[in-house]
Amino acid sequence: MTSDECATDGGTDGLNEVEAMDKEYVFGTWSYQKEVSPTEMVDSEGVYFTDARGERRLxxxxxxxxxxxxxxADRVADAMAEQARRGPYFAPSMTTENRARLGKHLADITPGELSKTFFSTSGTEAVEAAIKIARLYTGKHKIVSRYRSYHGATYGSISVTGDPRRLMAEPGIPGTIKAPDPYAYGSTLDPMESLEYIGEMLMLEGDTVxxxxxxxxxxxxxxxxxxKEYLPRLKEIAHDHGALLIADEVMAGFGRTGEWFGCDVFDVAPDIMTMAKGLTGAYAPLGATVVTGEIAAHFEENMFCHGHTYAGHPVAVAAGRAAVETYIEDDLIDHARSVGDYLGDRLDELAEDHPSVGETRGVGLFRGVELTKRSDRREPFGHRKDKISTGKTVVDEVSGEAWDDGVYLANMINTLIIAPPLVISEDEIDEAVAVLDDALRHSDRAMEA
Ligand SMILES: Cc1ncc(COP(=O)(O)O)c(C=O)c1O
Structure with a gap:
């Protein structure tokens, strides 16, 4: 799969007028343009969306x-509409009640001493701000990140990204160093050994990170x-070498893991946290970089040399505030945890029935199904290079089958990524798992003897 991390309807034939116009005039992201095949969407409700042909998908x-x-989430839509009517935009030097209250909400729901926020409009901007703040605060410039990671598309963020999309942006910004990952299924390194290796890297860099x-x-x-012990130990290692710990919660944050943030699963509080995506439940583009009081205090006497026209855009922060209040009032974090356990059980059942499922893993409503063509050797169907090459892999075809049968299922390289809206019910999980069950017959057939 070459377009985003997502499934498409699998062909370029039969586009309607809107789709054909879009294909002609608008770039498809992360794609060979000849393979782009946009499907026109016209409606949505609950956990379903509907295309212009009337096909509804979970x-x-x-x-x-x-x-x-x-x-x-009407509360979010209403808050955005109300703010757009009352004042669609004010410069970042002015404020609105929504911006102030969202800042306070983030201080309340984030772990540890995280307390002050810079607002931007995307995950990549949240990461850019984090890199800049870490550099300004520590006076050092190197950033250690990991190979199996994605931190965004702009130059700083793609430079610290490990996944193959970085390769096309190289050489990128100076001072970025990649470390190994905690990937027990597919790496030769044990996760905790890979962690101690990061300590060695920091030592060998002479504490300049x-x-x-x-x-x-x-x-x-x-x-x-x-x-469980990985992140707390990573924080210790970073601090031992005078480095900050930045947690990129752009995807893991806002209930995805059954906790407010991925860090909460491991009881660790980072020095800087980045977020976007779930911050507004995708109702508006909004990124946030939250720092500890100690880091914030540094910028009392040192310039916070960063900003955007749309930093804290009034309509986006109205969406953010209403989204956070919706998570709280509708008890969505607890719901994600309980239906997440159910989802995990259902996926484990699939693994038992399908030899092409190498491993299921995850937490809460954040789950992966990794496919294999030779389970005895854990040999993958898809490889990292496929992410930037043309054509379809087996995992794309599984997503395509599910799409045809009414379920949207993203994938990346060799893993199906299951991360439904937090409002999903057990019945809706059953409906999607039944479709996935059928689609996995395709990868079972594609296995090597
Ligand atoms: C962990 C993480 N960080 C950063 C980003 C970049 O976010 P955006 O696409 O909003 O710029 C993403 C996007 O998928 C992400 O998953």
Whole structure:
């Protein structure tokens, strides 16, 4: 699959007028343009969306793992409309009640001493701000991140990204160093050994590293959940070498893991946290970089040399505030935890029935199904290079079969990514699992003898 981390309807024939116009005039992201085949969407409700042909699909991946509130969060839509009418835009030097209250909400729901926020409009901007803040605060410039990671498309963020999309942006910004990952199923390194190796890297760099940047649970690079003690120890290692810990919660945050943030699964509080996606439940583009009081205090006497025209855009922060209040009032974090356990059980059943399922893993409503063509050797169908090459892999074909049968299922490289809206019910999980069960027959047939 070459377009985003997502499934498409699998062909370029039969486009309607809107789709053909879109294909002609608008770039498809992360794609060979000849393969782009946009499907016109016209409606949505609950965990379903409907295309212009009247086909309704269950969203089993929350679009790009961001539609955490599903499609019927009227409170968020109303808050945006009200703010757009009262004042669609004010410069960042002015404020609105929504911006102030959202800042306070984030201080309340984030772990540890995280307390002050810079607002931007996307995950990649949240990461850019984190890199800049870490550099300004520590006076050092190197950033250690991991190979199996995605942190965004702009130059700083793609430079610290490990996944193959970085290769086309190289050489990128200076001072980025990649470390191994906690990937028990597919790496030769044991997760905890890979962690101690990061300590060695920091030592060998002579304590010149500003920050270690990780996704607490790796998202688009395969839903990799580290051992419980990994993140607390990583924070210790970073601090021992004078580096900050930055947690990129853009995908893992806002209930995805059954906790507010991925860090909460491991009881660790980072020095800087980045977020976007679920921050508004995908109702508006909004990114946030939250720092500890100590880091914030540094910028009292040192310039916070960063900003955007749309930093804290009034309509986006109205969406953010209403989204956070919806998570709280509708008890969505607890709901995600309980239906997440159910989802995990249902996927484990699939693994028993399908020899091409190498491993299921994840936490809460953040799950991965990794496929294999030779389970005795854990040999994958798809490889990292497929992410930037043309054509379809077996995992794309499984997503395509599910799409044809009414379920949207994102994938990346060799893993199906299951991250439905947090409002999903057990019945809806059953409906999607039944479709996935059928689709996996395709990968079973494609296995090597
Ligand atoms: C962990 C992580 N960080 C950053 C980003 C970049 O976010 P955006 O696409 O909003 O720029 C993503 C996007 O998938 C992500 O998963």
């Amino acid at each position: 969203d089993f991946s929350g679009q790009l793992m961001c539609a955490n509130l599903g499609y019927s 500003a920050a270690v940047l990780v996704e607490p649970v790796v998202g688009s690079n395969g839903i990799l959940v580290p051992p």
